[in-house]
Amino acid sequence: MESLPCQGCRGLCCGPVPVTEQELKEIKRKVKAMPAKKRSELEQQQRLRGTCIFYDAEGDKCGIHAFRPSICRAFGLHSNLVCFRNPKAAAGKPWVAKAAPAGILSVDFTWADFK
Template structure:
């Protein structure tokens, strides 16, 4: 599978990010296991309103990549989630997220929840 050119975007497409209860639990576990120094460095970065709280501006990538929500995994590969830098990768039909969403990272769910 061809990959997205995420380096250099500075999280422009990373938010708002809807998550489900199961995704929240996985993210919560990952955040609790983070070394304190890494967590604090990620938590204290200034971001534009709505940008995912886990987008690492300093490293220009997702700070929880291994447990990122399904919407993030689908981004760029579905026709309704097109990457503006590589739109030709968006060939899949609309995604089917069956589980109910509990809120949005950065808006409803913030660092205080972790």
């Protein structure tokens, strides 16, 4: 599988991020298990409007990469989720969610929902 050049994008592709009910439960569980200092540092960061609340602006990476939502795992690899810096990587068929979204991170779910 081809890798994406995510460093240097500053989270431009990190939103909106729909999450399913199951993904939301897993993210809540994992975020609550994060060290308090790391969680607080991630929460306090300034991001571009509409960027996912879990984008680590200081590290220029996903703050929950190991348990990120399925749309984030699919991004850049499907014809309807093209990475502008490596469009050739999007050779897969259009991505379709396996379940309806429960909402959007940063819009329907904010840091208050993960405490």
